[in-house]
Amino acid sequence: MMAPPKLGRRKTAAKAEKPSKVGDAATWADERLGMATLSKKHIRKVFPDHWSFMLGEIALWSFVVLLLTGVFLTFWFKPSMAEVTYMGSYDQLRGLHMSEAYASTLDISFDVRGGLLMRQIHHWAAMLFIAAMFVHLMRVFFTGAFRKPRELNWVIGGTLLILGLLEGFAGYSLPDDLLSGTGLRFADSALKATPIVGTYLSFFIFGGEFPGDDIVPRLFTVHVLLLPALLLALIGAHLLLLVYHKHTQWPGPGRTEKNVVGFPMLPVYAAKAGGFFFIVFGVTALMGGLLTINPVWLYGPYDPSKVTAGSQPDWYMGVAEGMVRIMPGWESQILGWTISWNLVIPALVAPMVLFNIILLYPFIESWITGDKRDHHLLQRPREAPNRTAFLVAMMTFYGVGWAAGGNDVLAVVFNMSLNQLIIFLRIAMFVGPVIAFILTRRWCISLQRQDQDRLLHGYETGIILRSPEGSYSERHLPISEAEAYTLTARDRDEVFEIPAGSDGNGVTAPRARSQKLRSKLSRFWFGSNVQKPTREELEAAHHHADSELALHSADAHPADGHQYDGRSDIAGDELRKH
Amino acid sequence: MNGKSSQPPPDRTGGSTGVPGNEDAVADPHLPVPAEPIDNPGLPVHQPRPTDVDDAAAKRAERQIAAMFGLSAVCALLFCVAYFVFSIGEETDTFMGLGASNLALGVTLGLALLLIGIGAIQWARKLMSDHEIVEMRHPVVSPDSDRTEALTALNQGFDDSGIARRPLIRNSLLGAAGMLGLPAVVVLADLGPLPGTALERTVWRKGMRIVNDVSGTPIRVEEVEIGQLINAEPAVFFATDDEGEPVIEGPELQAAKAKAAVIVVRIDPAEITPLPARENWGVDGILCYSKICTHVGCPISLYEQQTHHVLCPCHQSTFDLADNAKVLFGPAARPLPQLPISLDAEGYLVADSDFREPVGPSFPERGDR
Numbered sequence: 001m002m003a004p005p006k007l008g009r010r011k012t013a014a015k016a017e018k019p020s021k022v023g024d025a026a027t028w029a030d031e032r033l034g035m036a037t038l039s040k041k042h043i044r045k046v047f048p049d050h051w052s053f054m055l056g057e058i059a060l061w062s063f064v065v066l067l068l069t070g071v072f073l074t075f076w077f078k079p080s081m082a083e084v085t086y087m088g089s090y091d092q093l094r095g096l097h098m099s100e101a102y103a104s105t106l107d108i109s110f111d112v113r114g115g116l117l118m119r120q121i122h123h124w125a126a127m128l129f130i131a132a133m134f135v136h137l138m139r140v141f142f143t144g145a146f147r148k149p150r151e152l153n154w155v156i157g158g159t160l161l162i163l164g165l166l167e168g169f170a171g172y173s174l175p176d177d178l179l180s181g182t183g184l185r186f187a188d189s190a191l192k193a194t195p196i197v198g199t200y201l202s203f204f205i206f207g208g209e210f211p212g213d214d215i216v217p218r219l220f221t222v223h224v225l226l227l228p229a230l231l232l233a234l235i236g237a238h239l240l241l242l243v244y245h246k247h248t249q250w251p252g253p254g255r256t257e258k259n260v261v262g263f264p265m266l267p268v269y270a271a272k273a274g275g276f277f278f279i280v281f282g283v284t285a286l287m288g289g290l291l292t293i294n295p296v297w298l299y300g301p302y303d304p305s306k307v308t309a310g311s312q313p314d315w316y317m318g319v320a321e322g323m324v325r326i327m328p329g330w331e332s333q334i335l336g337w338t339i340s341w342n343l344v345i346p347a348l349v350a351p352m353v354l355f356n357i358i359l360l361y362p363f364i365e366s367w368i369t370g371d372k373r374d375h376h377l378l379q380r381p382r383e384a385p386n387r388t389a390f391l392v393a394m395m396t397f398y399g400v401g402w403a404a405g406g407n408d409v410l411a412v413v414f415n416m417s418l419n420q421l422i423i424f425l426r427i428a429m430f431v432g433p434v435i436a437f438i439l440t441r442r443w444c445i446s447l448q449r450q451d452q453d454r455l456l457h458g459y460e461t462g463i464i465l466r467s468p469e470g471s472y473s474e475r476h477l478p479i480s481e482a483e484a485y486t487l488t489a490r491d492r493d494e495v496f497e498i499p500a501g502s503d504g505n506g507v508t509a510p511r512a513r514s515q516k517l518r519s520k521l522s523r524f525w526f527g528s529n530v531q532k533p534t535r536e537e538l539e540a541a542h543h544h545a546d547s548e549l550a551l552h553s554a555d556a557h558p559a560d561g562h563q564y565d566g567r568s569d570i571a572g573d574e575l576r577k578h
Numbered sequence: 579m580n581g582k583s584s585q586p587p588p589d590r591t592g593g594s595t596g597v598p599g600n601e602d603a604v605a606d607p608h609l610p611v612p613a614e615p616i617d618n619p620g621l622p623v624h625q626p627r628p629t630d631v632d633d634a635a636a637k638r639a640e641r642q643i644a645a646m647f648g649l650s651a652v653c654a655l656l657f658c659v660a661y662f663v664f665s666i667g668e669e670t671d672t673f674m675g676l677g678a679s680n681l682a683l684g685v686t687l688g689l690a691l692l693l694i695g696i697g698a699i700q701w702a703r704k705l706m707s708d709h710e711i712v713e714m715r716h717p718v719v720s721p722d723s724d725r726t727e728a729l730t731a732l733n734q735g736f737d738d739s740g741i742a743r744r745p746l747i748r749n750s751l752l753g754a755a756g757m758l759g760l761p762a763v764v765v766l767a768d769l770g771p772l773p774g775t776a777l778e779r780t781v782w783r784k785g786m787r788i789v790n791d792v793s794g795t796p797i798r799v800e801e802v803e804i805g806q807l808i809n810a811e812p813a814v815f816f817a818t819d820d821e822g823e824p825v826i827e828g829p830e831l832q833a834a835k836a837k838a839a840v841i842v843v844r845i846d847p848a849e850i851t852p853l854p855a856r857e858n859w860g861v862d863g864i865l866c867y868s869k870i871c872t873h874v875g876c877p878i879s880l881y882e883q884q885t886h887h888v889l890c891p892c893h894q895s896t897f898d899l900a901d902n903a904k905v906l907f908g909p910a911a912r913p914l915p916q917l918p919i920s921l922d923a924e925g926y927l928v929a930d931s932d933f934r935e936p937v938g939p940s941f942p943e944r945g946d947r
Contacts, residue, residue: 044711045713046712046713081829083827083828083829089666089668089670097827110666110667110670111666111667113661113666113683114661114679114683116666116677117680117683117684117687120684121684149718149719182876185836185874185875185876186874186875186876186892188875189873189874189875189938189939190874192939192940192941192942193939193940193941194942195942197942198942199773199777199942199943200772200773202773202941203770203771203772203773203776204766204767204769204770205769205770206770207769207770208770208771208776208833209776209777209833209836209837210833210875211829211832211833211836212770212829212833213828213829214769214770244718245718246713246715253618253621253622254618254619254620254621254622254712257715258714258715259712259713260712260713260714260715261710261711261712261713262710263708263710263711264711267702267706268702268707268708271698271699271701271702271706272698272699272702272703274698275694275696275697275698275701275702276695276699277695278691278692278694278695278698279691279692279695279696279699280695281695282687282688282689282690282692282693282694282695283688283692284688285684285687285688286684286685286688286689286692287684287688288684288688289680289681289683289684289685289687289688290681290684290685302832303832304832304833304835304836304870304877305791305809305811305836305839305869305877306877307876307891307892308891309880309891310891311876311891311892324874324893324909325893325894325908326909328909329905329908329909329910329911330911331911331912331940333945333946336945337942337943338941338944338945339942340911340939342873342909342910343873343874343939343940374717374718376715407894418894419907422894422907422908481616481619482619482622484616485616485617485618485619488614488615488616532615533615534615535614535616537615538615
């Protein structure tokens, strides 16, 4: 079935070797494209199996769904803000003046068969795309999959998320309904808040005063050409690097830093991943058919003098919206320029800072830990308590911001004072992440200790023994060899020490201050971690356990339930006969 | 890179000596590494699945998978049927209150796709070989010889170009390339007009009537009760020319609305505390404020008549209309601009002038007004 490995092999020769239709086609292609050399390694390329490796796949396939449904929508959508009178099928809006963009969105929804379905699949798939990217990012972060040599792929992935958010916002703004226009007004105000050049930015982007008649056609080009092209190129690079680096895997018996264990691309992953595309498409199609999303006909055309209570952006903009909502109303005049801190900080500075922290994180962590080795085995979140705690703190920040984005709804639903809720959220935004960090860090370290106990003293059998002296103890039994190996298949952490001579003999070494900081950070990073035992420690612990076991086994009558521990003879056991 | 990976990978840890930027690994004080506590037991023995050992189970799986693919084809056909059977538009068919066409198309398409996907995965899990394969990793970094070769080629290329020996060419090229940035920026200048004073003014003029924003009817003092709020607009939005065409329409109207929309409220004059210069900006307790929030420009109209507070529905900024629309709470930094009003000869509310300050969100040139 595979093409002959050498280029230029004659078709007849291939036929003589293995006459098959697939072989013929492969030979035909190889003679023109030289595919065999390129593909011989990849046709049976091995991918490891784990449910969490599927999250990025959801993002990939929902992007394909977006491309397919998006092309369909462009056949009818008119990206124009020219005023027309709506004469379509939807009674409540007939005769109203509105932009062509909004009218054509109504036509797609009411007068094109399958149009509403495609619109809804497109919107659901967009949400899934962004949600899957977020969750995939968290998976990669929690498991340390971003470490060397994959830092650049992490940066590409983070950039994809940022572009995805922009793409989502651009698409959301196209129908020119009341809600999307309100979102654009928000964007315009954020642009205008940019120090010094804000007014010019706003006028250039909107083609004059807000709302103008340029923004929808411009966003359309950005939404269907510029950003998709960038996304496609970066997704290509992301996947190429994935193939070149080979996928990370969980440690376990037979799974090491030097190999990758799993199933071959053809046929298993072709079927699994290919099948998964149909599942993602199928689920979004069912959602498009059964669940209404963004019913623009209920909102009406955009009118800058109107808004509805409870206006909110799509969920992925919620955290930005929340930060803007709970920011105090600060504004100052510097040399005659107005600086609107109430927008500059939450809408311009904070997102940039957050994204930069995320993009640069692999480099920050490797600077602190001094770890420049390649890593292909994943870590469990507990193995890197500070990293895990950091992301949980970020998630807490995000969660508080998100809640703040719906503070009016929360206040109504839970019958709270809106003002007190906002004051609480202002405090929680800063205190919450700190608490989350401390709790998560301690939690991870406790889990490390629990693992160590399991390794050294075995698992709890639930069998309580009473000694002749009357004291009670729980019997522990050793865990399986596979589990024990898996628990120890990780690196020992090394706290970074300042190289000798930097402060000992009074000569300050170059970069002494940064070295000192790094050493402090490294101690904080690794200091509380439980290191896996050495062979001697493990053997000593097992020896202790064995002798204890022997002590109890000397008893001719093991405690009830005891007899099934694998060490007692159960032949002829009374209980087993029933 | 593919040719390389066919060779057995060299026996080295990911980042051993010789890799640039890996000095820390060399200075590692903990060498030699303590022995691994447990030896790698190797891959567990393959456990056969029921479909591997039981022919009947395999046959059953085969039938299941084929049935799913078959059902998928049926759903695809049903999609086509639904496309033509259910009508949309003016005479929309409904099913349990939902649009029948959308519902049927979504369900049939969804099932047609899902069944292919589930069938393919079932095929992979039950019938395709599930023997795990081990593939060796190759070091991501190129072999030293390749790196040397590439560096040599790179240096040779630079040498041949003579770029190091002829700084004049290099510098002038850098200058020329840098200068190309200017046309790239300048050519975008026509994206929009310069702001000028556009944000300073609205369409309000002295004597322009304040009209209801839905009906376009002008407002008399006695029509406004204490505690009432009216969403209003300048009369010019409803004006028509000699041929009956609107004076302002389309995008121009939208831009004008985005600045000129107002709210008119009547408050017991005893409760109003106007700023010194604003004592005669109202008429018998009727005050007129910009409807556009000074935060991000949402139109404001959630009014609480007992406290005369108005709340922005977007970000919950709260303004006290009796106290010059001062900000009481929320992210807005400035009060809502007030429009000075009076009565015209016929007793209708009119603007006394344009707003005395820019309305809406702040912008850098706004200054302290």
